[in-house]
Amino acid sequence: MRGIQFKEFGGPEVLEIVEMEKPSFNDDEVLIKVKAIGVNYADTARREGNYxxxxxxxxxxxxxxAGVVEEVGEHVQGVEKGMRVVTLIGSGGYAEYAAVNANKLIPIPINISFEKAVALPLQGLSAYHILKTMGRLEEGETVLVHAAAGGVGSIAVQLAKRFGAGKVIATASTEEKLSLAKKLGADHLVNYTEDGWEKKVVExxxxxxxxxxxxxxxxxIFNKTVRCLAPFGRLIIYGVASGIQSEFYPRTLMKRNQSIIGFFLPKIMSKPRLYQESLQELLTYMNNEELELIIGGTYPLTDAALVHRKLQGRETKGKLILLP
Structure with missing residues (x-):
């Protein structure tokens, strides 16, 4: 089978197309023929050695x-050959086949494509748990969503409204991206490339x-976002796309009882019931056409380096997908 790997850290050019054996799988796993692969900032951080x-x-x-179950381990129950499934794995997704623990599989409803399905887990679960589990969003509260036309942001705008937010303020870098955020339900739009954007948010x-x-x-951006927080406000960090770590003085949080919270999706994955129930809920929203997913582009697996460049160059909206 073909796959994409890197042998050293660096830019997109370190991604190589290689021939390799199909992955072996144990009695509790299945072998999936991969039909669609989600591309994420976590992949670029891995490539750069900054994960x-x-x-x-x-x-x-x-x-x-997302793909089709091709072979099933002897101890696996409830999963059959030919099932259409979507899942999150630790690594190895940039390939034509993958071995996955059967407990991590979620069936794909018949009317949802592989591309739509694979656009959901990482960004959808991140948006869901950032807002609900970590952000503890309450009815009527105001939510600020940066990069609101991106993978997580576009879903977060929609879920924030569904979860009862009174006001959603979306930021993006272009008018086109801001228009998309408005279409998805944002109440107010702010271009964060303009000076003083944080003052506009507070206004x-x-x-x-x-x-x-x-x-x-x-x-x-992090430091200015801290200045946008209300008393008892919660800022959830889920990445460092700029690659620049921020200098921060924690005592500034004290006078307004504010919180800064880190979010790392693999920790949610360590709680199977939490992961499965929330992903199933998101798939139901999508199946009922209550959640719109933005596909920014689909590309052959061999174009992985190009896709990484586009993602890091902020040239796209929504989800980028590789097709084996």
Missing amino acids: VVPTSLPFIPGAEI LTDGKGVDVALEMVGGD
Whole structure:
């Protein structure tokens, strides 16, 4: 089978197309013929050696796959050959086949394509648990969503409204992306490339600030977002897309009882029931056409380096997908 791997850390050019054996699988696993692969900032962080946990070389990136069950381990129950499934895995997704623990599989409803299904798990679960589990969003609160036209952001705008947010403020870098956020349900739009954007956010809350903020850029954006928080506000960090770590003085949180919270999706994956129930809920929203997923583009697996460049260059909206 073909796959994409890197043997050293670096830019997109380190991604190589290689021939390899199909992965072996144990009695509790299944072999999946991969039909669609989600591309995420976590993949680029892995490639650069900047991921939250160490990356061993050589490495096959890809944590998000959808496909068809081709072979089933002897101890597996409730999963049959030919089932259409979607799942999250630790690595190895940039390939034509993957071995996966059967407990992690979620069936794909018949009217949802592999591309739509694979666009959901990582970003959908992240948006869901950032807002609900970590952000503890309450009815009527105000939510600030950065990169609102991106994978997590576009879903977070919709879920925030569904979960009872009174006001959703969306930021993006272009008018086109802001228009998309408006279409998805954002109440107010802010271009974060403009000077003083954080003051505009506070003005939109009548000076109070936002109750929940989603932040994945880092650098100066992080510090300005802290200044947007309301008393008892929660800022959830789920990435550092700029690659710039922020200098921060925790005592600034004390006078307004604010919180800064880290979110790492694999920790949710360690709680199978939490993972399965929330992903099933998201798939139901999609199946009922209550959740719109934005596909930014589909590309052959061999174009993985190009797709990484587009993602990191902020050239796209929504989800980027590789097709074996």
